[in-house]
Amino acid sequence: MVKIDSVNRQRITLTKLLPFVVLWLLIPLITQPNIWSSLQASDQTKQFEIQGVTPSLSLAFVPHESFLDAPAGFTVRSLGGTLFFTQRGVSFSQPYYPEGDEHSSSLANPLHIQFAGANPYPTIEGIDPLAGTINDFSGNDPTQWQTDLPTFAGIAYIDLYPGIDLYYDGSQGRLKSTYVIAPNAEPSRIAWSYAGAEEVEIDAQTGDLLITLTLTETGETYQLREQAPMAWQEIHGKRVPVEAEYVIRGKQVKVSLGDYKSRYGLRIF
Numbered sequence: 582m583v584k585i586d587s588v589n590r591q592r593i594t595l596t597k598l599l600p601f602v603v604l605w606l607l608i609p610l611i612t613q614p615n616i617w618s619s620l621q622a623s624d625q626t627k628q629f630e631i632q633g634v635t636p637s638l639s640l641a642f643v644p645h646e647s648f649l650d651a652p653a654g655f656t657v658r659s660l661g662g663t664l665f666f667t668q669r670g671v672s673f674s675q676p677y678y679p680e681g682d683e684h685s686s687s688l689a690n691p692l693h694i695q696f697a698g699a700n701p702y703p704t705i706e707g708i709d710p711l712a713g714t715i716n717d718f719s720g721n722d723p724t725q726w727q728t729d730l731p732t733f734a735g736i737a738y739i740d741l742y743p744g745i746d747l748y749y750d751g752s753q754g755r756l757k758s759t760y761v762i763a764p765n766a767e768p769s770r771i772a773w774s775y776a777g778a779e780e781v782e783i784d785a786q787t788g789d790l791l792i793t794l795t796l797t798e799t800g801e802t803y804q805l806r807e808q809a810p811m812a813w814q815e816i817h818g819k820r821v822p823v824e825a826e827y828v829i830r831g832k833q834v835k836v837s838l839g840d841y842k843s844r845y846g847l848r849i850f
Contacts, residue, residue, distance in 0.1 A: 639734035707733030
């Protein structure tokens with residue numbers, strides 16, 4: 582699960598930030614009344630949430646056409662940043678709020694998560710349609726404006742790897758990602774890299790992944806933390822946990838699994 586819990590001067594904490602991709606300044610601004618609005622924060626630890634969103638409200642994945650050099654895909658606006666899902670991967674840029682300053686923010690270098698050795702043309706489908714629609718009036722050319730764009734509670738990368746689909750959904754401003762591996766498929770194929778990161782390392786104590794980013798304006802660095810992976814199989818109606826941990830090979834991140842039964846499906850999240 583991707584969950585931005587808090588921000589302090591040195592670190593932004595996330596939970597399970599598997600693959601994401603966006604050129605922050607190149608994405609069309611998409612808004613939806615009562616859903617996409619400003620963020621609010623507490624005095625001490627900044628708990629990010631979307632104003633006007635009830636705790637059970639799903640994130641809205643919005644389809645978009647190609648934009649400048651960016652291919653078609655889906656976008657999600659949340660937590661002050663934008664996630665851009667395309668066949669190339671996922672991109673993300675998150676504002677950083679210095680300690681004691683809730684209004685002034687710096688923009689980190691965009692982080693691009695690229696799927697290594699994956700299908701270069703996976704099908705990306707919207708799943709679980711939502712009732713709301715979105716109007717996009719970006720730019721000065723009315724012929725490029727779009728109205729009544731459908732919204733979805735999630736998306737799926739179909740056959741990202743042979744027999745492996747990747748799902749994204751979320752609520753309460755949190756994004757969840759899940760790999761669904763079919764029986765006899767090879768989860769060892771799953772790998773990704775972080776373009777734009779200064780450093781990627783594994784916390785020896787927790788097994789979490791630490792991604793170091795640089796602030797565009799000041800040159801300061803801060804870290805994203807991705808919680809150690811979990812996995813399970815459903816066997817005879819019961820969930821059986823499977824050991825899972827991150828490993829770094831060169832510039833790529835992979836998930837190393839313990840013993841599991843390949844004739845049954847597997848989920849990694």
